[in-house]
Amino acid sequence: xxxxxxxxGRKIKRAMRNWSxxxxxxxxxxxxxxxxxxxxxxxxxxxxAVAVFCSLMIQFTWSMTVALMLGPNRRYRxxxxxxxLLIYIPMWLVRLMVLIxxxxxxxxxxxxxxxxxxxxxxxxxxxxxxVGLGLRQCLGxxx
Amino acid sequence: MKTNFRQWGKPLLWxxxxxxxxxxxxxxxxxxxxxxxxxxxxxxxxxxxxxTWGFTIGLLVGPSRARREMLKWSLLTAFLPLxxxxxxxFGLSLYIGPFxxxxxxxxxxxxxxxxxxxGILLGARAYAMSDQETPMxxxxxxxxxxxx
Numbered sequence: 572x573x574x575x576x577x578x579x580g581r582k583i584k585r586a587m588r589n590w591s592x593x594x595x596x597x598x599x600x601x602x603x604x605x606x607x608x609x610x611x612x613x614x615x616x617x618x619x620a621v622a623v624f625c626s627l628m629i630q631f632t633w634s635m636t637v638a639l640m641l642g643p644n645r646r647y648r649x650x651x652x653x654x655x656l657l658i659y660i661p662m663w664l665v666r667l668m669v670l671i672x673x674x675x676x677x678x679x680x681x682x683x684x685x686x687x688x689x690x691x692x693x694x695x696x697x698x699x700x701x702v703g704l705g706l707r708q709c710l711g712x713x714x
Numbered sequence: 715m716k717t718n719f720r721q722w723g724k725p726l727l728w729x730x731x732x733x734x735x736x737x738x739x740x741x742x743x744x745x746x747x748x749x750x751x752x753x754x755x756x757x758x759x760x761x762x763x764x765x766t767w768g769f770t771i772g773l774l775v776g777p778s779r780a781r782r783e784m785l786k787w788s789l790l791t792a793f794l795p796l797x798x799x800x801x802x803x804f805g806l807s808l809y810i811g812p813f814x815x816x817x818x819x820x821x822x823x824x825x826x827x828x829x830x831x832x833g834i835l836l837g838a839r840a841y842a843m844s845d846q847e848t849p850m851x852x853x854x855x856x857x858x859x860x861x862x
Contacts, residue, residue: 620814624817624818624821627818627821628821628824631824631825680754683758687758687761687762688761690762690765690829691761691765691828691829693832694765694825694828694829694831694832694833695824695828697832698824698827698831699828701831
C-alpha cells in the first residue's frame, strides 16, 4: 500500500516536472522569438508571427506556468508577482496600438484603449492562474 | 467606507441594452457612413463588453451557489465580439491557412473567456462587498437578494 502511494507520488512529481520544464522551454523560445522580431524591420517571418501570437496570449500561458509551479499555497502567494515577468511582450503591441490611436483619434481615445488593453491582460493573467491551478489539481499534485 | 454596488445593476443593464441597440443599428443600417460615435462604441464593445457584461451578471446574481446556473447569462452578449473574431479568423484562414486561423480563433475565444470569468468574479465580489442589508433565507445559506 505504501509502495503504491510512493509510486503515485513519484509519478505525479515526474509529471509536474515534465510539464514545468516543457512550458518553461516553450516560453524561452517565445522570448527569443519576440526579442528577435520586436522593433526590427528585417526579422524572420516566423519570428514576427510568433511575436504577434505571443502578444495575444503569452500572459495567459505564462501565468498558467507560474501557477502550475507554485500551486495554491498561501506561503508562495507573493511569488505570483512573477506572472508579470513577461508583461513587456504584450505591452510592446499595446504601446504601438495606443500610440497609433492617440495620434489619429486623440489622447483620450488612446488612454481608453490603454485601459481596455490592461484590463484584458489582467483578465488573461487571472484566467491563466486559475487554469494552472486546475491543471495542477488534474495532475494530482494537491491531493 | 463601503459602497452599495448593487444599485449599479439596473444602470449597467440599460447601458448594455443601449450597446446592443447600437450594434443592431450598425447591422441594419444602409448608411455607408454611420455616426463616428456608434463605430467607437462598437469597437470598444468588441474589446471589453464580455468583461462589463460578466461584471453585471456577477453583480446581479452574486456568489450564491444556489443561483450559479444563472451565471450562464453572462454569455448573452458573446455574439458581439465573436462576430468580429469569426470574420477576422475567417480572413486569416483564407490568407494564411485554416490551421493558423483556427489558432487565432481559439486564442480570441480564450481571451473572451478570461474576460468573462474575471468580470463575474469582480461582480460577485462587488455584490458581497455591498453594505446593503440582505435578509437570509430560512435555510440560512444564501442571501435572498437586495431589499427594495
